[in-house]
Amino acid sequence: MEALLTEGGTILAAFWMTVRLTAVSALGSLVLGTLLTAMRVAPLASLRATATAYVTVARNTPLTLVLLFTGLGIGANLGLELSDDIATNNFWLAVIGLTAYTSAFVCEALRSGLNTVPVGQAEAARSLGLGFVKTLALITLPQAFRAVVAPLGSLLIALTKNTTIALVVGVAEASVRMREMIETYGDQVIEIFLGFAAGFVLLCLPMGLLFGWLSKRMAVAR
Amino acid sequence: MSYANLYEPPGPRGVARNRVLTAFVALALLAVGYFVYTRFDAKDQWTAEKWTPLLRGDVWLTFILPGLAGTLAAAVAGVVLAALFGIVFATARLSDHAWIRVPAATVVEFFRSVPLLLLIFFAFFGSFVLIGVNVSAFAAVVFGLTLYNGSVIAEIIRAGVLSLPKGQREAAYAVGMRKGQAMRLVLLPQGVKAMLPALVSQFVVLLKDSALGFIVGYDELVDRGLNGIAANFSNVIPAAVLIAGVFIVINMALDRLAHRLGAASSGAA
Numbered sequence: 001m002e003a004l005l006t007e008g009g010t011i012l013a014a015f016w017m018t019v020r021l022t023a024v025s026a027l028g029s030l031v032l033g034t035l036l037t038a039m040r041v042a043p044l045a046s047l048r049a050t051a052t053a054y055v056t057v058a059r060n061t062p063l064t065l066v067l068l069f070t071g072l073g074i075g076a077n078l079g080l081e082l083s084d085d086i087a088t089n090n091f092w093l094a095v096i097g098l099t100a101y102t103s104a105f106v107c108e109a110l111r112s113g114l115n116t117v118p119v120g121q122a123e124a125a126r127s128l129g130l131g132f133v134k135t136l137a138l139i140t141l142p143q144a145f146r147a148v149v150a151p152l153g154s155l156l157i158a159l160t161k162n163t164t165i166a167l168v169v170g171v172a173e174a175s176v177r178m179r180e181m182i183e184t185y186g187d188q189v190i191e192i193f194l195g196f197a198a199g200f201v202l203l204c205l206p207m208g209l210l211f212g213w214l215s216k217r218m219a220v221a222r
Numbered sequence: 223m224s225y226a227n228l229y230e231p232p233g234p235r236g237v238a239r240n241r242v243l244t245a246f247v248a249l250a251l252l253a254v255g256y257f258v259y260t261r262f263d264a265k266d267q268w269t270a271e272k273w274t275p276l277l278r279g280d281v282w283l284t285f286i287l288p289g290l291a292g293t294l295a296a297a298v299a300g301v302v303l304a305a306l307f308g309i310v311f312a313t314a315r316l317s318d319h320a321w322i323r324v325p326a327a328t329v330v331e332f333f334r335s336v337p338l339l340l341l342i343f344f345a346f347f348g349s350f351v352l353i354g355v356n357v358s359a360f361a362a363v364v365f366g367l368t369l370y371n372g373s374v375i376a377e378i379i380r381a382g383v384l385s386l387p388k389g390q391r392e393a394a395y396a397v398g399m400r401k402g403q404a405m406r407l408v409l410l411p412q413g414v415k416a417m418l419p420a421l422v423s424q425f426v427v428l429l430k431d432s433a434l435g436f437i438v439g440y441d442e443l444v445d446r447g448l449n450g451i452a453a454n455f456s457n458v459i460p461a462a463v464l465i466a467g468v469f470i471v472i473n474m475a476l477d478r479l480a481h482r483l484g485a486a487s488s489g490a491a
Binding site: 043046059060136164168175187189190197204 | 227228229230232236240243244247248251332335336337338339340343344347348350351352426430431432433434436437444448458459462465466469470473474477
């Protein structure tokens with residue numbers, strides 16, 4: 001226990017990084033995932049093919065490899081500097097990798113949400129003269145979102161846990177801190193593990209409850 | 223599946239507009255491609271020496287196939303143990319006795335909410351203090367894969383059993399089966415069958431998660447690719463592309479299997 005208490009500050013700092021990674025990547029994934037969904041149902045075959053190819057590649061590649069790709073590809077070889085500060089630069093590289101990976105799953109969830117919207121909704125929108133963009137943005141997507149609140153919640157929880165893999169691009173979040181602490185306080189392995197595990201349970205449990213409640217509240221009555 | 227109901231079939235003007243938009247999309251893709259091409263070209267990532275090693279037989283024999291064997295070994299061990307863990311804990315969580323049900327639920331919920339990497343670190347770095355021996359990276363990876371995916375599989379199987387009609391259990395009792403027999407002979411087989419697509423999807427997750435072994439130095443595909451091939455031919459990007467390709471091919475095959483199983487079971491019902 002002493003290790004967890006004396007290192008309380010650094011542990012909180014590590015979890016704060018986890019929270020920031022999760023929040024920024026979640027926002028990015030939601031935006032990119034929605035865009036990909038729109039592309040996958042668009043009238044243009046080229047857009048559909050692009051989005052389908054992207055989702056297939058991103059979903060089936062291990063996240064470890066995706067993050068290594070962002071680190072080596074974008075960071076080292078594309079030569080994109082996101083910030084002068086190395087820590088900030090790595091943070092944004094991790095956000096890019098996590099977003100690239102998670103948005104593919106958001107797209108899949110939203111697409112299955114679109115399937116729950118009755119055909120009559122889109123037909124009614126079209127008979128009022130709405131084009132594709134307006135039908136999607138005003139009629140079908142809002143209903144699809146309300147149908148997939150629970151799956152999106154699961155994705156957010158998965159993303160929170162996945163931020164631990166950001167250590168491969170050099171972001172000092174919870175998993176890095178835990179490894180360091182096990183090395184320093186070797187005699188308190190169990191307490192350290194349970195402490196970090198509790199941190200993730202504390203992060204994920206409220207999310208699960210909140211999204212469970214939201215999904216009931218937002219469900220479209222049919 | 224068709225989403226054509228989201229838009230009218232385009233008329234002559236629509237067709238013309240779609241052509242223009244397609245051209246824009248193509249241009250945008252080309253621009254991205256060109257950007258990546260020139261930046262990588264500046265770092266000499268396209269030179270033939272970096273790509274041709276990937277076609278050589280000895281490179282496949284020394285790096286890719288052994289790496290694939292490592293990945294598959296961890297994944298297969300993980301699948302078998304996770305399936306066992308899942309069946310045991312699904313049954314325990316469905317028990318009529320609270321003293322079995324509640325601890326099982328606690329274990330399952332705990333391992334489901336702890337990141338897999340922390341489980342692997344716990345086993346790998348903590349094992350010496352805990353049990354007096356340093357476990358291998360393979361054991362640590364399989365330990366993590368089993369506990370995490372086993373918990374998820376337990377929940378999938380439990381959902382499958384709960385989705386069965388009540389009559390199945392009642393009929394089993396009516397022909398004189400005990401609770402254990404009804405679970406083992408009637409409910410579990412049907413519950414597992416109903417959930418086969420979800421189970422195969424979870425195996426895809428497990429296979430991808432085995433790449434975490436790279437972080438603790440387990441000798442698998444990502445490790446052989448990035449630390450083996452790339453170190454010998456300094457071709458990180460081509461090696462990473464190839465390895466991603468191998469993962470994608472295997473996972474797409476598993477995905478297709480899940481779809482086929484889903485179609486088969488819904489067709490039978």
